[in-house]
Amino acid sequence: MSAIAWIATGSLAAWGWLLLGQGFFWRTDQRLPKAHARVQPGDWPRVTIVVPARDEAEVLPLSLPSLLSQDYPGEAEVVLVDDGSSDGTGKLAGELASRYGGLPLTVASPGEPEPGWTGKLWALRHGIGLARARGPEFLLLTDADIAHEPDSLRRLVAAAVGGDLDLVSQMARLRVASFWERLVVPAFVYFFSQLYPFRWINRRRPLATAAAGGCVLLRTSMAERARVPDSIRQAVIDDVSLARAVRRAGGRIWLGLAERVDSIRPYPRLADLWRMVSRSAYAQLRHNPLVLAGTVAGLAVVYLAPPVALVAGVVGGDTAAAWTGGIAWAVMAGTYLPMLRYYRQPLWLAPTLPFTALLYLLMTVDSAVQHYRGRGAAWKGRTYARPRPAPDR
Structure with missing residues (x-):
């Protein structure tokens, strides 16, 4: 198998675990008892x-x-x-x-x-x-x-x-x-x-x-x-x-x-949402560059690899890459459907999740950049350049 097919296989395995082994996170039925x-x-x-x-x-x-x-x-x-x-x-x-x-x-x-x-x-x-x-x-x-x-x-x-x-x-x-x-x-x-x-x-x-x-x-x-x-x-x-x-x-x-x-x-604007996410994303990673690198790699393999493998497989005639990438993308989109229903949004947005994940990846990297520039966690005129991360659970 090609390298892209192996990466897509790893992504599919990850989605198998996320589907069944991560607390059924994708379900939206946890409401007030x-x-x-x-x-x-x-x-x-x-x-x-x-x-x-x-x-x-x-x-x-x-x-x-x-x-x-x-x-x-x-x-x-x-x-x-x-x-x-x-x-x-x-x-x-x-x-x-x-x-x-x-x-x-x-x-x-x-x-x-x-x-x-x-x-x-x-x-x-x-x-x-x-x-x-x-x-x-x-x-x-x-x-x-x-x-x-x-x-x-x-x-x-x-x-x-x-x-x-x-x-x-x-x-x-x-x-x-x-x-x-x-x-x-x-x-x-x-x-x-x-x-x-x-x-x-x-x-x-x-x-x-x-x-x-x-x-x-x-x-x-x-x-x-x-x-x-x-x-x-x-x-x-x-x-x-x-x-x-x-x-x-x-x-x-x-x-x-x-x-x-x-x-x-x-x-209303992407810039507004970008600030909302980036002001605390790196704090969630405990301001650790190694955790940041692992997070970026994980997002790339889990969310970005499936559509890339599908397209590359179809264009390059790599059947294994196309199939594994397509199945992983389908599982990913399927887990997103309940959240879209909860927000009363059209279900055709489900396949766009890789693009949204790419945005979050970039927001997270920008959060780290702003932190090292001394402008981390800025909110309404206040900046917490070196805040303490959340304590261990």
């Missing part, structure tokens, strides 16, 4: 919703009213932490609360982060500190660009109480409207679930640990036991770091795809 959605009237615990917000005036009119209008049977309140905004985020939050009513809102500002803290975790530290003074049993940590259906909080708490869980997290359904969002966003969640299979996370004896930072319901007692967020204050990938801190403290975690929680932040 309906069997746990039973809490007796009067037993609903007190919840404080903590929202870190920096320059979020554009999205706040859509997201904050959805939190204020939560149909929650117990006591709940919202604490919005204005993290040094320059666009009037804090003032707008107060105006929205006056206009829409609903849950009580507190707007606070902690000032600039102390050395050794990332901005979001500094804001969460301040918000969680204010929340603890009220004595809530649960904290809902949610980003300012996340909109919740009216029953979202009730369903989250019911799942946590019914399942005796310390952390319940949902991967918010990201916005998919522009051409580039359709091409890149479903793949983002697909790759995340491949790296952190939800089934492995949700096992009694977990094989992986992660959370989705846009929507995290956390027991206050577990936050104290895990010393959150102080123990992860430098983490750029704060959601995974949070989950690992909770797991190390003996907590039980559940992660799944959201049905009632949506991100409303637009990423």
